[in-house]
Amino acid sequence: MTMNKGRLIVFSAPSGCGKGTMLAEILKDKNYCVSVSATTREPREGEVDGVNYHFISKGDFLQKVADSEFLEHAEYCDNYYGTLISEVDGRLNDGLNVILEIEVQGAMKIREKRPDALFIFIAPPSVNELRRRLKKRGTETDEVIEKRVSQAAGEIALAPKYDYIIVNDALEDAVSDFFAVMRAEKLKAEFSENTINEVLKNA
Ligand code: 5GP
Numbered sequence: 458m459t460m461n462k463g464r465l466i467v468f469s470a471p472s473g474c475g476k477g478t479m480l481a482e483i484l485k486d487k488n489y490c491v492s493v494s495a496t497t498r499e500p501r502e503g504e505v506d507g508v509n510y511h512f513i514s515k516g517d518f519l520q521k522v523a524d525s526e527f528l529e530h531a532e533y534c535d536n537y538y539g540t541l542i543s544e545v546d547g548r549l550n551d552g553l554n555v556i557l558e559i560e561v562q563g564a565m566k567i568r569e570k571r572p573d574a575l576f577i578f579i580a581p582p583s584v585n586e587l588r589r590r591l592k593k594r595g596t597e598t599d600e601v602i603e604k605r606v607s608q609a610a611g612e613i614a615l616a617p618k619y620d621y622i623i624v625n626d627a628l629e630d631a632v633s634d635f636f637a638v639m640r641a642e643k644l645k646a647e648f649s650e651n652t653i654n655e656v657l658k659n660a
């Protein structure tokens with residue numbers, strides 16, 4: 458049977474929504490991979506070049522913009538971030554589902570360029586719960602936490618622009634919701650050309 462192309466999945470969530478934990482679960486399924494973005498920000502402790510990001514200079518980043526190497530790029534907190542076409546198209550052609558873990562502005566650019574992409578927003582159960590989770594981490598001052606909560610509220614307000622909103626209350630349920638979405642999407646007529654060709658073979 459001819460292989461269907463993989464699906465481009467845009468996955469956005471404010472910080473503290475458990476996106477990382479969800480992704481780790483999803484990536485256990487080898488039909489999924491994540492695109493490694495390029496960024497001009499400094500690596501954090503424990504981050505590995507080529508794994509978490511391709512860490513590059515501002516000059517190299519701007520050269521890649523000029524060479525049209527990005528599917529989208531955005532400025533976020535004084536640094537540049539961009540999705541490299543080379544991370545995406547080859548894998549989609551190989552039948553892999555490629556996840557872009559990007560913020561809302563970049564997501565909206567993908568919406569224009571790749572209307573067949575799937576847009577999933579991960580939301581916390583409530584802003585109060587988000588605040589509680591950020592406090593529990595204990596890594597930020599109350600002032601920074603409030604800044605993040607207000608940034609998150611702004612991002613959550615844009616969630617209706619996505620195709621699906623998954624509330625990450627219990628991790629297991631959120632992951633199961635993700636795979637339910639993917640199952641239904643796979644059966645959509647517009648992505649089933651190969652399936653129909655196969656059914657009609659020898660007709
Ligand atoms: P961080 O610096 O915390 O790793 O990422 C900051 C924000 O940039 C996060 O919301 C992350 O999803 C987003 N981001 C990471 N890579 C890209 C990218 O290639 N394009 C866009 N538009 N946003 C990205």
